[in-house]
Amino acid sequence: KQEVTQIPAALSVPEGENLVLNCSFTDSAIYNLQWFRQDPGKGLTSLLLIQSSQREQTSGRLNASLDKSSGRSTLYIAASQPGDSATYLCAVREAAGNKLTFGGGTRVLVKP
């Protein structure tokens, strides 16, 4: 059974500091891993998709890495801003059955 874990559950940083968010998964037979952002009371916004054949993906200040063999992904957000305050979720899609499993999320607060 695939288990996806995000540690820490919450993180508070001063504005300008780089953010490092972790996601680990137990079964490496995956199609891809996707990072989402969720603002309070809102839906999910897709940030980055890393395919199983890729090692990293970048979009603006965001960079996500994937190490399938160790079952880990890291989302880096450079030069954090108060507008980056949100909950960040990772989701893994399994190659067997196409099941999509989420981690519990990391709640981020960027203080001005």
Added chain:
Amino acid sequence: NAGVTQTPKFQVLKTGQSMTLQCAQDMNHNSMYWYRQDPGMGLRLIYYSASEGTTDKGEVPNGYNVSRLNKREFSLRLESAAPSQTSVYFCASTKTGQETEAFFGQGTRLTVV
């Protein structure tokens, strides 16, 4: 391009009532999913359908049933709603393969009183 459409957006039910949440996608995706999200938590998988004609249980299937009506539509039914089913429900869709990301509906906020 509508993407994933969920109806209704909000619903209040009395304990014991039944209802069906509807989900439709127009991206020709083969897989569809239903999740619930409780306050302060991630999304937990209720049921999913890897392809038309198949459905499988997720982590929290008790109290729910699903129907994959056709390739576009995947509905979630609560036969006898309970207060523990108060939650926000999200529907998603994607394709088999590594290239396609998952797309989500805007969510249905359900309250059972």
